[in-house]
Amino acid sequence: MQNILQKTMRDPTWQLISWMLGAIFIFALVASEFNIGSFSSTLLNGMLRAMLLFLVAAGLSLIFGLMDILNFAQGGYFMLGAYLAYDFQHPDAGSLTFGESIADPTLRFFVSILFAVIVGGVLGYILERFFLRPLYDRPLFQLVLTFGASLVFLEGIKFIWKTVPYTWREDTIFQANKFNLFGTTFEWYRVFIIIMGIVLIVLISLMLRRTRIGIIIRAGVEDPEMVRALGINVRAVFTFVFTIGCAVAAFGGAVAAPFLQVHIGLGNLYLLGAIAVIVLGGLGSYEGTAVASIIVGLAWVAMERFSISYNIGAVWGDLTPMLMLALVLLLRPKGLFGEER
Amino acid sequence: MLIIWAAVGATLAVLITPTVYRNLNQKPLDGLIIGLIVGIIGSVPGLLVFWLLLPYRFRQSDRPPHPLDGFRWRGVAQMHSNNILEVRDIHTFIGQFHILEGVSLEVPRGSITVILGRNGAGKTTTLRSIIGLNNPRSGSIFYNGRNITHATAHEIAASGIGYVPEHRAIFKELTVRENLEIAARKRGDLERNQQFIFDLFPDLQRLIDLPGGNLSGGQQQMLAIARALVPDNDLLLIDEPSEGLAPVIIDQLMAAIKQLAKHKTVLLVEQNFRVASRLADRYVIIDDGHSVMSGDMADLIKNPDVIKRYLGVA
Ligand SMILES: Nc1ncnc2c1ncn2[C@@H]1O[C@H](COP(=O)(O)OP(=O)(O)O)[C@@H](O)[C@H]1O
Ligand SMILES: [Mg+2]
Numbered sequence: 001m002q003n004i005l006q007k008t009m010r011d012p013t014w015q016l017i018s019w020m021l022g023a024i025f026i027f028a029l030v031a032s033e034f035n036i037g038s039f040s041s042t043l044l045n046g047m048l049r050a051m052l053l054f055l056v057a058a059g060l061s062l063i064f065g066l067m068d069i070l071n072f073a074q075g076g077y078f079m080l081g082a083y084l085a086y087d088f089q090h091p092d093a094g095s096l097t098f099g100e101s102i103a104d105p106t107l108r109f110f111v112s113i114l115f116a117v118i119v120g121g122v123l124g125y126i127l128e129r130f131f132l133r134p135l136y137d138r139p140l141f142q143l144v145l146t147f148g149a150s151l152v153f154l155e156g157i158k159f160i161w162k163t164v165p166y167t168w169r170e171d172t173i174f175q176a177n178k179f180n181l182f183g184t185t186f187e188w189y190r191v192f193i194i195i196m197g198i199v200l201i202v203l204i205s206l207m208l209r210r211t212r213i214g215i216i217i218r219a220g221v222e223d224p225e226m227v228r229a230l231g232i233n234v235r236a237v238f239t240f241v242f243t244i245g246c247a248v249a250a251f252g253g254a255v256a257a258p259f260l261q262v263h264i265g266l267g268n269l270y271l272l273g274a275i276a277v278i279v280l281g282g283l284g285s286y287e288g289t290a291v292a293s294i295i296v297g298l299a300w301v302a303m304e305r306f307s308i309s310y311n312i313g314a315v316w317g318d319l320t321p322m323l324m325l326a327l328v329l330l331l332r333p334k335g336l337f338g339e340e341r
Numbered sequence: 342m343l344i345i346w347a348a349v350g351a352t353l354a355v356l357i358t359p360t361v362y363r364n365l366n367q368k369p370l371d372g373l374i375i376g377l378i379v380g381i382i383g384s385v386p387g388l389l390v391f392w393l394l395l396p397y398r399f400r401q402s403d404r405p406p407h408p409l410d411g412f413r414w415r416g417v418a419q420m421h422s423n424n425i426l427e428v429r430d431i432h433t434f435i436g437q438f439h440i441l442e443g444v445s446l447e448v449p450r451g452s453i454t455v456i457l458g459r460n461g462a463g464k465t466t467t468l469r470s471i472i473g474l475n476n477p478r479s480g481s482i483f484y485n486g487r488n489i490t491h492a493t494a495h496e497i498a499a500s501g502i503g504y505v506p507e508h509r510a511i512f513k514e515l516t517v518r519e520n521l522e523i524a525a526r527k528r529g530d531l532e533r534n535q536q537f538i539f540d541l542f543p544d545l546q547r548l549i550d551l552p553g554g555n556l557s558g559g560q561q562q563m564l565a566i567a568r569a570l571v572p573d574n575d576l577l578l579i580d581e582p583s584e585g586l587a588p589v590i591i592d593q594l595m596a597a598i599k600q601l602a603k604h605k606t607v608l609l610v611e612q613n614f615r616v617a618s619r620l621a622d623r624y625v626i627i628d629d630g631h632s633v634m635s636g637d638m639a640d641l642i643k644n645p646d647v648i649k650r651y652l653g654v655a
Contacts, residue, residue, distance in 0.1 A: 096374075098374075212522070212523075215515065215519050215522060215523050216523060218512070218514055218515060218519075219512045219514075219515055219519075219523050221514075222512050222513065222514055222515075223510060223512065225474055225494075226506065226510050226512070227523070228473075228474070228493075228494040228495050228498070229472050229473075229474060229494050229495075229498055229504040229506070230495075230498055230504075230523060230524050230568070231495050231498035231499035231524075231526050231572070232495055232523075233493075233495045234495065
């Protein structure tokens, strides 16, 4: 144990990560004007943002590593998850009325998450199995296709839910229970999401390390052709990963719906954030994605705080992922954990 | 045909139902979902029939015997019973490049057959055609009497062929153990064969928890061969095992290949003629995408002109 710790501390990548996190903490302190309540709320919301980013980026990164497809539609799945969960939860808004039959809002909330995950997974399956699969010899077409799919998502959502943003109104037990942190009130729900995100990071990592499908995925990231030549149906693995990746993104959107404004910019916002994450983490590296999610999430929220405290305009917050992406590409193009490509 | 009908039916149902539904109570998404459900249910009968017929229509290679089989295949499918593999006049393209322009070869069961030829002659492409990573455009490949010409790589491998690619393409990020585990096709494959593998390559047992990338070149080559021995393969395709290795290591590898060839048939690509001549019983020479000669290794050794002409060594 101590050995691993020492090794980690001497590893230049982890040293760099510590420096970055330290810099972000200091920046967050400045951004919250050295107010401990505001600082802790920045950190908490930063971690929350980080987990949401991770839910989008995990699929994006695994899909890219395994199939060399940058799935531009990944943000669309996130956004769709948010809309579906919102709509299911509020029978009087949007288009879905099925939710009515479940009277208890908390139970209805669980069902809406499940509903969003299933729809996301099914749509992910359809996109990979019927549209991307015929194009594996033509990577450029696949890129164009996922971009097209992202537009279809956007237009479809505009058609069904119009362009007005939705704000969550329903109070489940998650929203009703709050706690106080240095003078600021938080819903327990946010803490719950952060814990769940961390659990998911660990679970996916265990899946990749310990299970057969995980070993196949890691091998496929390295050399999909050789995996085929061992007698494994790699296409089926692609479909599996793509489906799960989209379902997880939709899950992220669904759990985020209660505290995000559900609006049509959500997809692109989180897609760009996730792209920044996977480039910073190093393309195709799972631990890179997990660590980079936290870095980008914290920096993003700290910048939002900063722009409010010092009145420099709200755009800076949402620009942060892009700025970080540009910075990484300039300073360390292979990302934190990436191989030279 | 049936699947198309099922798809058309489902699509129509999906498209029409929301419109009808919307006129009833103005909720397009409810309508869409009901439409989807109607569509899925509507397409089930079509799909069911399709799946029932599928084995007869698509799974050419391992479909149940068909009354017309004998008629259609007689004289074509019959292999010399002694050959585990027969490649007949294959033409393989990579992109638009015509790489193999007529390669034929036979691999007798239990033999070590070596493919010889200059750099760029098409040896690797021949192995890749057999394992299905570059399916030939014409010609045919029979393995154990089955036509595998157009089968996918994973089907071909699963039918009992192990592939050891050139440049020691092991998974560098995976540990030695994981490299072996991933090759197992059935539960128990590794347990059953690991003693044989570790007897051949004792080093691997010691290195079992190290990432493949940390191994030396020779150890990586051993792992690549070991990986092909995990499932019960009958035929091994080994591409240039001696490439870039020190003579001592090459001798070790040769001994191991000789040893495993007591249980398996081996089709080997080998540039090093000294190695090839000591290992192989049979040879095939490929030159510029054509197979030009084949026969017993013993005869080739007596024929320095041929060796000089096609291999550039004396
Ligand atoms: N991906 C590719 N694209 C175009 N040409 C290729 C490709 N791979 C191999 N070739 C060409 O095919 C020929 C045969 O290659 P290969 O089978 O690897 O030869 P060998 O293994 O005998 O050295 C060579 O001339 C090589 O240049
Ligand atoms: Mg070669």
